[in-house]
Amino acid sequence: MNPQTLLEGLILSLVAIAGGAVVLTRDPLNQALGVSFFGLMLSAMFYIFQAPDVALSQMVIGAVALPLIILLTLARIRRNTK
Amino acid sequence: MTTYAYVVAAWLFAIGLFGIVTSKNLVHMCLCLTVVQASTYLLLTGVGYRPGGTAPIFVNLPAGAPIVDPVVQALMLTDIVVETTVVALMLALTVQIHKKTGNCDPNATTALQG
Amino acid sequence: MKLRLTLFGLGICGLVALYGTVIAHMPGPGKMHSPYSRAINKLCVPQRHVTDAVTAVNFDYRGFDTLGEEFILFASVMGTLVLLREAAENKGPLSGDSASEPRNVRPTEAVRVTALALVGPTVVFGVYVVTHGQLTPGGGFQGGVVLATAPLLVYLADDFKTFKRITSHALIEISEAVGGGMYAVIGAIALVLSRPYMTNVLPLAQSGGIASGGIIPLISIATGLEVAAGFVLLLYAFLQKTLAERESS
Numbered sequence: 001m002n003p004q005t006l007l008e009g010l011i012l013s014l015v016a017i018a019g020g021a022v023v024l025t026r027d028p029l030n031q032a033l034g035v036s037f038f039g040l041m042l043s044a045m046f047y048i049f050q051a052p053d054v055a056l057s058q059m060v061i062g063a064v065a066l067p068l069i070i071l072l073t074l075a076r077i078r079r080n081t082k
Numbered sequence: 083m084t085t086y087a088y089v090v091a092a093w094l095f096a097i098g099l100f101g102i103v104t105s106k107n108l109v110h111m112c113l114c115l116t117v118v119q120a121s122t123y124l125l126l127t128g129v130g131y132r133p134g135g136t137a138p139i140f141v142n143l144p145a146g147a148p149i150v151d152p153v154v155q156a157l158m159l160t161d162i163v164v165e166t167t168v169v170a171l172m173l174a175l176t177v178q179i180h181k182k183t184g185n186c187d188p189n190a191t192t193a194l195q196g
Numbered sequence: 197m198k199l200r201l202t203l204f205g206l207g208i209c210g211l212v213a214l215y216g217t218v219i220a221h222m223p224g225p226g227k228m229h230s231p232y233s234r235a236i237n238k239l240c241v242p243q244r245h246v247t248d249a250v251t252a253v254n255f256d257y258r259g260f261d262t263l264g265e266e267f268i269l270f271a272s273v274m275g276t277l278v279l280l281r282e283a284a285e286n287k288g289p290l291s292g293d294s295a296s297e298p299r300n301v302r303p304t305e306a307v308r309v310t311a312l313a314l315v316g317p318t319v320v321f322g323v324y325v326v327t328h329g330q331l332t333p334g335g336g337f338q339g340g341v342v343l344a345t346a347p348l349l350v351y352l353a354d355d356f357k358t359f360k361r362i363t364s365h366a367l368i369e370i371s372e373a374v375g376g377g378m379y380a381v382i383g384a385i386a387l388v389l390s391r392p393y394m395t396n397v398l399p400l401a402q403s404g405g406i407a408s409g410g411i412i413p414l415i416s417i418a419t420g421l422e423v424a425a426g427f428v429l430l431l432y433a434f435l436q437k438t439l440a441e442r443e444s445s
Contacts, residue, residue, distance in 0.1 A: 088215075089219075092211065096211065099208075130233070138248070139247060139332065151233040152233060152237065152240075152249035152253050153233050153258075155253075156254040159250060159254060159338075160337060161265070162337075163341060163423060164265050167269050167272040167426060168268070170273075170276050171275045174279040174433070177279070
């Protein structure tokens with residue numbers, strides 16, 4: 001088993017664990033962090049599977065845009081509740 | 083490792099769907115949908131990957147080297163960016179639903195209200 | 197809830213059965229050679245003078261699909277803006293509420309300096325990614341999102357008022373429309389010359405140069421403009437109501 005295959009197996013397992021964690025976290029605020037981590041794992045997965053274009057796209061979206069939009073949504077919902 | 087990628091794709095699809103079915107919060111539901119979406123990325127990556135292949139960037143490539151499929155990568159690339167704006171649209175709908183009904187529980191907003 | 201879980205369980209059983217059968221009959225790893233990908237890997241350098249095959253597929257061979265994706269993006273940004281629009285009648289009671297909200301905490305000097313120092317490199321990197329999509333991994337979609345994070349860094353370093361000032365609303369809306377329209381117009385130039393839609397009409401420069409690929413860099417720039425403007429509009433829409441009143445209190 002060469003190192004590339006090992007790395008592929010490892011990153012796929014991490015993606016599976018992170019995806020499960022995102023779903024099973026019931027509090028949306030904690031979930032925003034989970035989504036960020038899941039995005040980072042997906043990005044590493046694309047990089048290891050030789051898709052640098054997709055990895056770049058996923059990195060910016062997963063690390064910045066999506067968690068920020070979630071946090072701002074939660075802030076708005078909380079403010080409307082008051 | 084491509085077979086394992088297909089298995090992980092099925093797992094993400096199933097767990098994401100489970101999250102949607104049992105969700106108690108619309109924001110949580112939207113994020114479960116992004117996990118379901120990610121399962122398609124794994125499937126496409128698995129389809130396009132070739133063991134020992136290199137990325138389809140034709141700079142200083144040795145002749146005859148195996149190259150991964152660029153078509154599926156192009157499919158995923160646009161989808162990742164567009165998906166985020168669609169999730170933003172769904173979250174904006176969530177904000178509006180919360181404003182109208184006062185809560186975010188999908189079970190409480192089943193009936194259409196004028 | 198019990199009925200729903202039962203249905204879900206049945207669905208998963210069906211998925212496992214069908215998907216498992218499909219996987220068992222798939223060709224083994226590395227045996228899947230789609231003729232389409234082989235053709236593109238062989239042709240994209242000699243035919244389009246482009247070294248990044250993914251960008252060639254995205255903006256040329258399957259450029260019409262990407263045009264559709266662009267309009268999905270455009271439509272969902274517009275939808276979000278409409279949904280989050282300030283309703284005039286809500287102004288009164290809300291501004292009364294916000295008096296009790298805590299004042300916005302000013303960022304510390306360390307955050308301000310780091311964020312401001314990163315604005316320049318972020319813009320340069322974003323422009324680089326947008327314009328070099330045909331040579332290295334990158335292109336309009338990725339670079340556009342990178343560019344959209346630059347105003348966000350300014351917001352981190354300062355406050356919402358500054359963010360609002362540098363992302364002058366009308367101009368961003370115009371860029372969004374121009375980015376979407378430019379893509380369609382570049383494709384239509386070929387129609388005027390009685391060639392099929394989105395045929396390359398520009399000279400293909402030497403492969404490896406920034407102008408290589410004919411219309412591909414232009415389409416990439418149009419996409420970058422649209423994606424960057426779209427994300428800034430999204431952030432603006434979510435930020436304005438959450439933070440505008442907190443700032444003014």
